Amino acid sequence: MHDEEVASPNQTPSEHSTSTSTSTCSKYESRDFSGSVFLISSDGRLLKLPIPTRSSRDPLNWSTMKRARAFIAIFFFSIMGLVLVQGPSLMFAPLSEEFSDEDTRPFSLILLLSAPTLFMGFGAFLWIPLSLAIGRRPVFLLCTVIMLLATVFAGTAGSFYQLLISVCFQGLAEGVNTSMALLIVIDLTFIHQRPQAIAMLWCVVGFVSGCIFSFVPQMVNAGTSWRTFYLIWIVPSALSVALVFFLVPETYFIRPAVAFDGRILVQSATEKVEIYQRWEEVPGGKTLPEIPHRSSWIRDLQFWGTTRGGWGAMWxxxxxxxxxxVNPLIFWVALLNAVVFGSMLSIGETYAFVLSGPPYFINVHYTALVNLAGAIGSLVAWPVSGKMIAWVSRRLAMSNAGVRDAEHYLPAFILPIVAGITSIVIYGLAAQHKWHFMFIYISYGLNSFTFTSLATANTLWITEAFPRWAAPALVVLGGVSYMASFGISFSIKPWVASQGIAGANIEIGLMIAVVGFVLIPIAFWGKRLRQHIHERWGTSAMGALRPQ
Known part of the structure; x- marks a missing residue:
């Protein structure tokens, strides 16, 4: 087994143990095995990788406040988009009063709930490749404008079809938050910061949106119709456009070769650092370093451009x-995500009917409070999926001579899978046998914990195991999962009618167990398979974490 090793620029040349072009003696043979990074030095210090340049355009060289402002804009738009996309699920009663079966033919009202997820999947297939051509910032701005216009159109919709078109465009814009926004978070963070940053994104968004969902019925009842909900959110939608425009500069940055202490440092697309003695030894010839320049707010506000890869990178x-x-180590993650999403749909499509029926007869205002349980579940997932996996991966790297393998993130899947099985089984049994209504709330909270912590684990695994394919892998994860959920949403009610609510949900729990506990060991012991895949098919770096 061969692992790659990188050195910090804070070390002296004598401290470098990486292979160079003039020396073949090293602690580890220098091979470009993506997903294996020498991250912890011999004295236990975490190395800050990738190595920032002196350019003010390098997001890793931004001030803490500048990066924090970018995160605020991303979080705000993610929260707002999730609330808008899932809003119709809590307004089903007023929507059904206005739109009869005749008004919705040949469709049904349930399409307002499922169509946005389909277009979220389409969004992943569109926004990530487009960001490789024109950059992250223009794509993000475009999505905020689409969300604003779709929200205005939804608030003034005069027919079911107008509303349907609106929510589809909202789903398309929301697709950027579950795909390309993750690449922006990766752009803004060092390797060791990513578990916490990605966990924070998923968990904070889930917590805040869950709290807001709890009050959606009050928003609707405060006005004359469901349109009030969309009209209220026009102002936040407009604010998100301004926040992204002013606070999120372009984060797509290619790090050039740099000279340090008599050595040439070249960072590959997999975030590996190669050390050379002379510029002439650098592959492709001498590369001019990035020329430092003063930070300019005018440059930061530029909203259109092309990347070095250009449109060719997109195609x-x-x-x-x-x-x-067709990569088994990526496809199984998308499959697991789709099954867990199916468990969310099973609970989400039925809990309102269960709580409003006998023996509970809970008012819709209190039924919506189940989202508070979901918010708590998302918040609890932050320390578990962020802090814990960062600690676990560090310990595993230290026991592996400082080399952090992508497989060190696999323990992050254990708790989400266990919680997912538990939540869906408890829900099915509680709904079938009329247990105390608190079991419904508990199962909903566990399910939210599952989705949020699994989203963090999924993102870390596919981007760190296959850094050359980070962008297309996120497309598969987000696009396939959300498009599959569109089909699953139509099968929930027939499934429950056929197997009973307990039987259907227990079967979903068994599917989560099979996909999770069978394939995780395969992935763990499949490091050589991962390396073989990279050696044979991983030559292109257009969609890499650090495109070259």
Whole structure:
């Protein structure tokens, strides 16, 4: 087994133990095995990788406040988009009063709940490849504008079809938050910061949106119709456009070769650092370093441009997506995510009917408070999926001579899988046998914990195990999962009618167990398979974490 090793620029040349072009003696043979990074030095210090440049355009060189402002804009738009997309699920009663079966033909009102997820999947297939061509900032701004216009159109919709078109465009815009926004978070963070940053994104968004969902019925009842909900959110939608425009500069940055202490440092697309003695030894010839320049707010506000890869990078991404789809170590994550999403749909589509029926007869205002349980579940997932996996992966890396393998993130899947099985089984039994209503709330909270912590684990695994394919892998994860959920949403009610609510949900729990506990060991022991996949098909770096 061979692992790659990188050195911190804070070390002296004598402290470098990486292979160079003029020396073949090293602690580890220098091979470009993506997903294996020498992250912890011999004295236990975490190395800050990738190595920032001196350029003010390098997001890793931004001040803490500048990065924090970018995170605030991302979080705000993610929260707002999730609330808008899931809003119709809590307004089903007023929507059904206005739109009869005749008004919705040949569709049904349930399409307002499922169509946005389909377009979220489409969004992943569109926004990530497009960001490789024109950059992250223009794509993000475009999505905020689409969300604003769709919200205005939804608030003034005069027919079911107008509302349907609106929520579809909202889903398309929301797709950026579950796909390309994750690449922005990766752009803004060092390797050792990513578990916490990604966990914070999923958990905070889940917590705040869950709290807001609890009050959606009050928003609707405060006005004359369901349109009030959309009209209220026009102002936050407009604010998100301004926040992204002013607070999120372009984060897509290619790090050039740099000279340090008589050595040439070249960072590869997999975030590996190669050390050379002379510029002439650098592959492709001498590369001019990035020329430092003063930070300019005018440059930060530029909203259109192209990346070095250009439109060719976008079109190259689609064959990579196909390659990721047939990659077993990526496809199983998308499959697990789809099954867990199916458990969310099973609870989400039925809990209101269960709580409003006998023996509970709970008012819709209190039924919506189940989202507070979901918010708590999302918040609890933060320390578990962020802090814990960061600690576990660090310990495993230290026991592995400082080399952090992508497989060190696999323990992050254990708790989500156990919680997912527990939540869906408890829900099915509680709904079938009329247990105390608190079991419904507990199962909902556990299910939210499952989704949030699993989203963090999924993102870390596919981006760190296959950094060359980070962008197309996120397309497969987000696109396939959300598009599959569209089909699953139509099967929940027939499934429950056929097997009973307990039987259907227990079967979903068994599916989560099979997909999770069978395939995680395969992935853990499949490091050589991962390396073989990289050696044979991983030559293109257009969709990499650090595109070259």
């Amino acid at each position: 190259t991404c689609y064959p990579q997506i196909l390659g990721c789809f």
